[in-house]
Amino acid sequence: MAASGKAFDFKLFKRLLAYTNAYRLTFYFVGFAAIVMSGLSILQPALLRQAIDNSIIPQDGEGLMFYIILMIAVLILDVIFQFAFIFYANWLGQSVIKDIRVKLFRLMLSFQMRYYDKSAVGRLTTRAVNDIETISSIFSQGLFMIISDLLKMLVIMGFMLYQSWRLSLIVFAILPIILYATRVFQRAMKTAFEEVRNQVANLNSFVQERITGMKIVQIFTREETEYERFQQINEKHKKAWIKTVWYNSIFFPIAEMSSSVAIGMIAWYGGLNAAEGGVITVGLIAMFIQLSQMLFRPLRQIADKFNTLQMGMVAANRVFGILDTKSHIQDHGTVEMCRSEGLIEFDNVHFGYNDDEEVIKGISFMVNPGETVAIVGATGAGKSTIINLLSRFYEINAGEIRIDGINTKEYTLSSLRKQIAVVLQDVFLFADSIVNNITLNDPGISEADVISAAKEIGVHKFIESLPDGYRYNVQERGTTLSSGQRQLIAFLRAYVSNPEILVLDEATSSVDSYSEEMIQKATEKITHGRTSIVIAHRLATIKKADKILVMEAGKIVETGTHSELLKREDGHYRNLYEVQFMAEEML
Structure with missing residues (x-):
C-alpha cells in the first residue's frame, strides 16, 4: 500500500x-x-x-x-x-x-x-x-x-x-x-x-x-x-x-x-x-x-x-x-463430482467465524443416501453454520467433511456446489424476472423446464397469477413479493437445478397460512428421494425426518427420531418440544 x-x-x-x-x-x-x-x-x-x-x-x-x-x-x-x-x-x-x-x-x-x-x-x-x-x-x-x-x-x-x-x-x-x-x-x-x-x-x-x-x-x-x-x-x-x-x-x-x-x-x-x-x-x-x-x-x-x-x-x-486480498476458498480439488450418491459425513468438525471463538465444537454425524435429517436447537446453536460448511462457504478449522467417502476439499468447488442446492431462510432475489431468478440465467434450464417444475411442486398457479407471470419483475431483493412467495421461488430455484443433496432452512415465522401450506407441499416434493438436511422450524417436517440432530452451543447433544427423542426424560429435544412445538401440535 x-x-x-x-x-x-x-x-x-x-x-x-x-x-x-x-x-x-x-x-x-x-x-x-x-x-x-x-x-x-x-x-x-x-x-x-x-x-x-x-x-x-x-x-x-x-x-x-x-x-x-x-x-x-x-x-x-x-x-x-x-x-x-x-x-x-x-x-x-x-x-x-x-x-x-x-x-x-x-x-x-x-x-x-x-x-x-x-x-x-x-x-x-x-x-x-x-x-x-x-x-x-x-x-x-x-x-x-x-x-x-x-x-x-x-x-x-x-x-x-x-x-x-x-x-x-x-x-x-x-x-x-x-x-x-x-x-x-x-x-x-x-x-x-x-x-x-x-x-x-x-x-x-x-x-x-x-x-x-x-x-x-x-x-x-x-x-x-x-x-x-x-x-x-x-x-x-x-x-x-x-x-x-x-x-x-x-x-x-x-x-x-x-x-x-x-x-x-x-x-x-x-x-x-x-x-x-x-x-x-x-x-x-x-x-x-x-x-x-x-x-x-x-x-x-x-x-x-x-x-x-x-x-x-x-x-x-x-x-x-x-x-491483493487473500480471502479465497482454496479450489485445489481434482475430483469432479458428476453425480453424488448423497452420503454425507461430518467427522469431528471444528469451526469459528472468529479465530478466538468456536461456533462448531467437534461435531460428527452421518446422513445416508436419500435420508432426511432435521436439525433443531435454540438460536445460535450452530444450525445454519452447518449449511455454510457443507457447501464450503467457509473453511473448517479442524476435522473432515466427506461426501460419498471423499473429503469435500478434494472435489472441485464448482462440481461440489452443483450437487448441493440450498434454500436459505433469508431468500435473496435479484431485480429481474421470476424465470431468470429461478434459472439464474443458466442456458441449460429452459422456461419450459421451469414451468414443468413449478407444476410438480405446486407453485405454477401462484406464479401465473402475477402480472406477466414468469416474466414478472420482482424488483430489487424481491420486495414486490411476500416472504412466503419469495421462499416458494427459492424452492423452485433449488428444484430445477436437480441436486442430489438438498439443504433447507425452512423458516416460516412470517409466512401466511396459505403460503405455509404451499411451502410444506413443496418441501415434501423436493426432499423426496434426495439426501436432505433441514433446519426444521415446523413440527410436521421434524416428525417426517428419518433422523433428528439436536444442537446446543455448537455441539450435537442428541440424535434420534421424533418418537425416540420424546421418550427421554429431561432430554434436550423433549424440553425444546414442550416449549416450541407442543402448542403447534395442539392446533
Whole structure:
C-alpha cells in the first residue's frame, strides 16, 4: 500500500502501467502524438516573430500573408494531433479500467463469505465503481497530459535559450518559485485526496445501508437520529473537499502572479534593449511573451493534472488492496463430482467465524443416501453454520467433511456446489424476472423446464397469477413479493437445478397460512428421494425426518427420531418440544 506522505508511488504506477501491455500500439501512438505536439508548440511563436520582424515592421503585406498561411497550416496540424491524442488517451484509459474491473469482479466472485461478513457493501461498491472510474483519469487526464506538457516545456526552454539567453534567464529566474510551490502543492494534495476518498467511501456505505434498512429506521422512528448522523458524515465529506479547494486557491494565484511578473520583466528589459538598438527585436519580445505564457501554463496545468493523477493513484491503491486480498476458498480439488450418491459425513468438525471463538465444537454425524435429517436447537446453536460448511462457504478449522467417502476439499468447488442446492431462510432475489431468478440465467434450464417444475411442486398457479407471470419483475431483493412467495421461488430455484443433496432452512415465522401450506407441499416434493438436511422450524417436517440432530452451543447433544427423542426424560429435544412445538401440535 502507498504511504500517504509519499508524493508519488512509482512501484504502484509501474503495476498499473502493466495493464497497458495489451494495448501497446495505442500507448505508443499516444506517446508519439505528445512528441509531435511538443514540436508544433514552438512553431506558432517562431512564425509570429518572423511575421513581425520581416513583414509587419517592413510593411510587407505579401510576406505577412505567407506567414499567416503557414500559421494556419500549423494550427490545423496541431488540432489534428490534439484530437488523436485526447481520443486515444481516453480510449486507453477506458480499456484499462474495463480489464481491471473485470478482474476485480471475477476475484470478488471467488471470495469466501468471511470476507463479505467483515466488509461494508457500500465500501466495496465504491471500490468497484467509483475508484476504478477514477483510475481511468490517470490515462485520460493525468499521465499523458503531464508527459505532453513536460515535453512542451523542455522544447520551449531549449528554443528560448537558442533564441536569446538574456531573455531566457529572466524567464528561468521565475521558474524556481513556481517549481517549489508546485512541489509543496503536490504533497498537500496527496494527503487531501486520500481523505476525500475515505469520506466518499464512508458516505456511500452509510447511504446504501440506510436505504437497504429503511424499514427498520422507520419502524423504530430513527429518522432524526440517522439524519443527524448523515449530516455529520456529509460535513466531513465537505471539509475534505474544501481542503483541496483551499490548496488550489493558494497555488494558482501564485502561479498566475509569477507568470505576469515574468512577462512584465521581458517587456521592460526587451523594450529598453530594442529602443537602444540592441540585438533584441520587437518580434523577439512578442515571441518570448508568448513562449513564457506557453511555458508557465503547462506548469500550472501539470500541478492540476498531477492532482488528477494523485486521485487516480489513491484509487488504484485502494483497488489493488482488494486485488491483493487473500480471502479465497482454496479450489485445489481434482475430483469432479458428476453425480453424488448423497452420503454425507461430518467427522469431528471444528469451526469459528472468529479465530478466538468456536461456533462448531467437534461435531460428527452421518446422513445416508436419500435420508432426511432435521436439525433443531435454540438460536445460535450452530444450525445454519452447518449449511455454510457443507457447501464450503467457509473453511473448517479442524476435522473432515466427506461426501460419498471423499473429503469435500478434494472435489472441485464448482462440481461440489452443483450437487448441493440450498434454500436459505433469508431468500435473496435479484431485480429481474421470476424465470431468470429461478434459472439464474443458466442456458441449460429452459422456461419450459421451469414451468414443468413449478407444476410438480405446486407453485405454477401462484406464479401465473402475477402480472406477466414468469416474466414478472420482482424488483430489487424481491420486495414486490411476500416472504412466503419469495421462499416458494427459492424452492423452485433449488428444484430445477436437480441436486442430489438438498439443504433447507425452512423458516416460516412470517409466512401466511396459505403460503405455509404451499411451502410444506413443496418441501415434501423436493426432499423426496434426495439426501436432505433441514433446519426444521415446523413440527410436521421434524416428525417426517428419518433422523433428528439436536444442537446446543455448537455441539450435537442428541440424535434420534421424533418418537425416540420424546421418550427421554429431561432430554434436550423433549424440553425444546414442550416449549416450541407442543402448542403447534395442539392446533
